[in-house]
Amino acid sequence: MLPVRPMGVEVPPTPGQAAPSGFEAVGSVAVRTFATHQHMTTTAHTMKMMDGQHVNAMAGNESGRESTHFADYDEVPEGHFYDPDAEYEPDPEYAATLAPDAARQRRERIGPTGRPLPYFPIPGPLTDHGPAKIIAMCNQKGGVGKTTSTINLGAALAEYGRRVLLVDFDPQGALSVGLGVNPMELDLTVYNLLMERGMSADEVLLKTAVPNMDLLPSNIDLSAAEVQLVSEVARESTLQRALKPLMQDYDYIVIDCQPSLGLLTVNALTAAHKVIVPLECEFFALRGVALLTETIEKVQERLNPDLELDGILATMYDSRTVHSREVLARVVEAFDDHVYHTVIGRTVRFPETTVAGEPITTYASNSVGAAAYRQLAREVLARCHAE
């Protein structure tokens, strides 16, 4: 079935940008160009022009009500927040031929957070790597998208040529599972790295199927660390010490925290430069966030003055529901510029990727979800470069 764009969000096909293969090399990375979208856009657009009935028929089911199948987010190539050419770096010569106010229009396009959606450029290739920026993916609430965001932000950064290390810091080992590792079969995990003096990270590190991305896996052993660390000297900075020898090898280290504000999470915050807080666009999203920001502030004051809240990431957003939009508006009201412009939509593709054991950027490379995490990667990089 052909994808149908939601009403009222026409993006006219732009001439002159077609790349025959649908990919172009940016540095060492193949980046999807506008061509693929343009094809979809034009097709959906033409169909609507040709035959409104046809489109309506596709949108409805037998009973004439709105079809849940049509409502499947995945089949819609672009939600109203999805920037079809965000991944396309216009060639400067072509850009000069655009209408004089095109750049302004682009700047003033309103994103899902109700603010003008900036353009996040494709990052240039790096010639040398490190020292790493450490990001803690943190929220004491479970099921908000921490693990999903760690895997997919990491994979997107790696696609842009950054060297990435993911740290599974949850004894449930969901990050490891999501990358196709069976935690029960591991002899050495991040637990050994934390607790055993003289253990080198190389013994624990695993290469993932994504080039440029490695993993420090974990399993249930890590839950013992929470108890054992209590009697350690400088117990809060154990992870920081363990990661130190790895700093030069990576550009980004992303730590997937467990859903609590216990000693493991405090270790992650002590090691980190930045925190990303995923928030599910649901009614109780903001509940507990005050406690979380208080914890971040305490760590900042007492243990790690470099720590800062990089951003709040709205996840599982569904632009079709008033509820989702209201929650997002509340989050923006509360956190203002801390909220990423990039918002992650709700799609069944994410649970599927866990089963497949790979990031969405490889599992469904052309999906809206993959594009969203690529945009998040560019936004995170843009924030880092702005410093």
Ligand SMILES: Nc1ncnc2c1ncn2[C@@H]1O[C@H](COP(=O)(O)OP(=O)(O)O)[C@@H](O)[C@H]1O
């Ligand atoms: N944007 C999304 N849309 C739909 N399901 C999602 C999305 N992000 C995550 N999920 C699913 O929600 C569940 C919880 O996500 P997860 O990333 O494991 O959260 P956390 O690590 O915060 O507990 C998982 O089954 C995951 O596949």
Ligand SMILES: [Mg+2]
């Ligand atoms: Mg998790």
